[in-house]
Amino acid sequence: MLVLLILKFVVVAFFLFMFWRRPSVNWGVGLLTVTSAVLLDTFLGTFNREEMLAQFGFFFYVIAGLLIGGAAYWLFSLFQPWQLAGKASATAPATAVSPPPAATTNPDANIHFSPGTDETGTAFDRQMIYEEIRDRLGREDVLDLLFDLRIRENEVMNVQQDMHQLIINMMELTAERGQTGQLALAVERILTPPAPEALPRLEKISLESPPTILRHYLLAHYDLEKLQKTAVALGIDWEQLTVTSKKSKVRDLLHYLYRRNRMDELIALMHANDPSGKET
Incomplete structure (x- = not known):
C-alpha cells in the first residue's frame, strides 16, 4: 500500500515538474488528468469502493470518460513530433548518386526537399532554406525561428531529438501550414537582424x-x-x-x-x- 502511494506521488510530481519546466496545454491536461485520477482512486480506496461507485452512478462513467479523453489527448500531443518526423522521412528520398566517403558521417547528407509555395502561391526553394538553416544557424537561432513563426516547441520537439531532426520537423510543419514564405523571411531576419533604427x-x-x-x-x-x-x-x-x-x-x-x-x-x-x- 505504501509503495503504491509513493508511486502515485512520483507520477504526479513528474507531471508537475514537466508542466513547470515547459508550460503548455498538453502537459497541463496531463497534469490535471493524472492528479484527478490519483485523487479519485485515493477517495474510492479510503471509503467503501462498491458503495461509493453505487452513489456516483452514471456520473462515475462521465468522470472516467473525461480522464480517458485527457490521457488520450496527452499521448497524442506527446507523439505528434514523431508523426512529423515520419512524414519528413517519407518526403525526403535519398539521391541516386552515392555520396563521397566523407559525407557518410553527415546524417542529413541525403535529405532533399521539394520546392514549395506559401499561402499566396509564391514558390520557394525549400532545399535552399533547409541548407541555410542547417549550415548557418545554431540551436538558439532555430528556437528563435519557432518563436517568430508562433510554433509551439512541443509541436516539433521531443526528448530524444538532435538538431537535424528538429529542423526537418520544422520544415515539414511550416509546409503543412503554408508558412514557407514566412520561414524564408524569418531566416533572413535571423541572419541579418534589423538595425535598431x-x-x-x-x-x-x-x-x-x-x-x-x-x-x-x-x-x-x-x-x-x-x-x-x-x-x-x-x-x-x-x-x-x-x-x-x-x-x-x-x-x-x-x-x-x-x-x-x-x-x-x-x-x-x-x-x-x-x-x-x-x-x-
Missing part, C-alpha cells in the same frame, strides 16, 4: 505587433539589467528563465507572457517606463 518606434508597438518585432525590440533596446527589472516588475522569477544567453532570456520572457495572455502588461510597462519611445 529600422524597428518600429515604441508608440507603434501593440498587442497586434508580430512576435518577431517585440523580440527584436527587446534585444536592441534592453540590456540584461533592464530585462531583469522588467521581469521583476511583472512578478516573474528571473532565475526561472533560461540563463544561457540574452536571446534565450528575451525569448523565454515573451513565451511566458504569451502563454499566460499577459503581453498587454509588458507593453503597458514598456510605454510607462519609456513614453517617448526612446531608449532611457
Whole structure:
C-alpha cells in the first residue's frame, strides 16, 4: 500500500515538474488528468469502493470518460513530433548518386526537399532554406525561428531529438501550414537582424505587433539589467528563465507572457517606463 502511494506521488510530481519546466496545454491536461485520477482512486480506496461507485452512478462513467479523453489527448500531443518526423522521412528520398566517403558521417547528407509555395502561391526553394538553416544557424537561432513563426516547441520537439531532426520537423510543419514564405523571411531576419533604427518606434508597438518585432525590440533596446527589472516588475522569477544567453532570456520572457495572455502588461510597462519611445 505504501509503495503504491509513493508511486502515485512520483507520477504526479513528474507531471508537475514537466508542466513547470515547459508550460503548455498538453502537459497541463496531463497534469490535471493524472492528479484527478490519483485523487479519485485515493477517495474510492479510503471509503467503501462498491458503495461509493453505487452513489456516483452514471456520473462515475462521465468522470472516467473525461480522464480517458485527457490521457488520450496527452499521448497524442506527446507523439505528434514523431508523426512529423515520419512524414519528413517519407518526403525526403535519398539521391541516386552515392555520396563521397566523407559525407557518410553527415546524417542529413541525403535529405532533399521539394520546392514549395506559401499561402499566396509564391514558390520557394525549400532545399535552399533547409541548407541555410542547417549550415548557418545554431540551436538558439532555430528556437528563435519557432518563436517568430508562433510554433509551439512541443509541436516539433521531443526528448530524444538532435538538431537535424528538429529542423526537418520544422520544415515539414511550416509546409503543412503554408508558412514557407514566412520561414524564408524569418531566416533572413535571423541572419541579418534589423538595425535598431529600422524597428518600429515604441508608440507603434501593440498587442497586434508580430512576435518577431517585440523580440527584436527587446534585444536592441534592453540590456540584461533592464530585462531583469522588467521581469521583476511583472512578478516573474528571473532565475526561472533560461540563463544561457540574452536571446534565450528575451525569448523565454515573451513565451511566458504569451502563454499566460499577459503581453498587454509588458507593453503597458514598456510605454510607462519609456513614453517617448526612446531608449532611457
